[in-house]
Amino acid sequence: MSESQPTHQAPKPRLEVKLLDERLRDYMPQYATLGSAGMDLRALLDEPLTIAPGQCELVRTGLAIHIGDPGLAGLILPRSGLGHKHGIVLGNLVGLIDSDYQGELMISTWNRGSTPFVLEPFERLAQYVLVPVVQAELEIVDDFEASLRGAGGFGSSGRH
Numbered sequence: 001m002s003e004s005q006p007t008h009q010a011p012k013p014r015l016e017v018k019l020l021d022e023r024l025r026d027y028m029p030q031y032a033t034l035g036s037a038g039m040d041l042r043a044l045l046d047e048p049l050t051i052a053p054g055q056c057e058l059v060r061t062g063l064a065i066h067i068g069d070p071g072l073a074g075l076i077l078p079r080s081g082l083g084h085k086h087g088i089v090l091g092n093l094v095g096l097i098d099s100d101y102q103g104e105l106m107i108s109t110w111n112r113g114s115t116p117f118v119l120e121p122f123e124r125l126a127q128y129v130l131v132p133v134v135q136a137e138l139e140i141v142d143d144f145e146a147s148l149r150g151a152g153g154f155g156s157s158g159r160h
């Protein structure tokens with residue numbers, strides 16, 4: 001079945017990427033479908049890596065992506081299939097990639113499951129999502145203008 005074209009599409013930011021391993025040329029991150037939010041990141045490994053239950057390994061991607069625009073950031077998120085079926089998620093839960101980071105993207109890979117997981121070389125391990133960011137300035141005040149919620153949180157508004 002052919003995929004429907006999006007009705008409108010903003011121009012895509014072009015990001016500079018360095019391949020820290022030539023093998024990555026054949027495994028460039030891609031959007032799997034026209035509407036995919038993330039590009040899959042692959043594990044740069046020379047041989048399969050067994051991750052024991054509870055173990056966390058920092059896995060190379062072999063990619064350095066310089067975002068360069070402080071109005072953007074990268075997020076590294078787990079893949080739902082690996083996370084749900086195999087317990088393979090991120091040791092830092094979410095990876096936040098600063099726009100001025102020029103180093104290699106690393107994936108903190110945590111086996112939160114109960115069986116060993118064998119990670120294969122170049123397996124799609126996590127996903128990279130580019131998101132808009134707004135930087136704030138903080139201004140110290142003594143009081144806020146009152147809001148309906150005030151300081152209530154953590155379930156204070158109850159269930160409906």
Ligand SMILES: O=c1ccn([C@H]2C[C@H](O)[C@@H](COP(=O)(O)OP(=O)(O)OP(=O)(O)O)O2)c(=O)[nH]1
Pocket residue numbers: 076092094095096097098099101104105106107108
């Ligand atoms: O999953 C991740 C998370 C972070 N990073 C890189 C990019 C990010 O810009 C940098 C710093 O990340 P963060 O600010 O979350 O870590 P930190 O512990 O605060 O280190 P730093 O003091 O270097 O900011 O590490 C990754 O490669 N993978």
Ligand SMILES: [Mg+2]
Pocket residue numbers: none
């Ligand atoms: Mg930091």
